[in-house]
Amino acid sequence: MRNRLHRTLYIIIPVIVLIVTAYQAVATSVDLPKPTSNFFVNDFANVIDSEYEKQIQNEAVSLYDKTGAQVVVVTINSLNDEPLEEYANALFREWGIGSAKEDNGVLILVSIGDRMSRIEVGYGLEGALPDGKTGRIQDNYMIPYFKDGEYGKGILNGFLAIVKEVYTEYGIDYEPAGYQNTEVYYTEEGDSGSLFLVAFIIILFVIDIIFFKGKITKLLIMSAATSSRHSGGSGSFRSGSSRTFSGGGGRSGGGGSSRKW
């Protein structure tokens, strides 16, 4: 009698666990990051130099002030097997890029790990930025740099090309500073502070292996894998002013184009 109960439980419990996990997998199908306080630059993959980030943020803010349009840059490490187009559209709507009334937003999404990029255009700017033009902007201004690993440069270039088109749409003749500037300069990222941190982590790891048979490391890896899939770098740059920005409820309907490199 007891044996039978045990056997039934052995069957039922895995089934329940399976159903629950399957349900959760469906419920959290698109796992989107939250915008940073900069809103216009969200370098989750940590590939844009702080110089460039600053420039993009400043240009985006002044575009926003002059026209109300929002051009947002997002870099991620991985799409987690989500189709690029669906991810971009979901992110666009979740963040509400552009105003709800005009839908005048543009999203530049670059997934470094997938080697894919997409320019997603809000309904209101589809006239200024038809799909063909967004494709050409990626082909001419972004992809050549991405192929050389110069993500920051490529993103800045493509971003400025889009900003220029948006200004034209609003009847403003504007040439952003640094447009088509081909000079590239890198800022040193790895200073002595981070070296010390790496050494410290290695020492902790060794202690864990010797005294705890690596249990703590295992635990950390498991919790990192399940919880923070989007804990990308917060970026080293913060907007100089105290202004914070957010989306205005703009939507896109899948307009724009995608590229692989």
Added chain:
Amino acid sequence: MKKGSTVIIVLIAVIAIIVFSSIGAYNKLVELSEQVETSLSQIDNQLQRRNDLIPNLVETVKGYAAHEEEIFTSIADARARLIGAGSIEEKAEANEQLSSALNRLLAIAESYPELKANENFIQLSDELAGTENRIATARRDYNNSAREYNTTIRRFPTVIIANLFGFDRYEYFEADESARQAPEVKFGN
């Protein structure tokens, strides 16, 4: 006399509650079905937009790959089927067929380097990919609003109002999973 008036007041109150909640439910259903209709017309817009793009694209490809007759025929067939489609289900199926035919059309560019490098072709395939993606988005929006509507008309007590005023359920715009992916455009230079 006093007892009678209390009964009347209670009766009136109950009727008022029923009437007002019915009006609320009715209006909710109207609003939801309007939403479904809007998103359905959005799908139609995008289907039309793609329909307008096809002749240009086909002409451009023909200029480089005239002998790929089989693909041009299958595109023409699928296009005709989509135009003739009546129900949402038929439309979804014809749409899937046309998408896959167009995917093949874009894929043959891989064997024609000159076509692949053609500015006009690049632009047209971007427009096509964008439109395919808009169709996919419009379809998702439609299915979401149809799902919300269909759930609402089956829920109690709205189900009574729905039956009374003949609110029917909407079909989902569904086709094979493979049709969900917009054609991918790759131009490695």
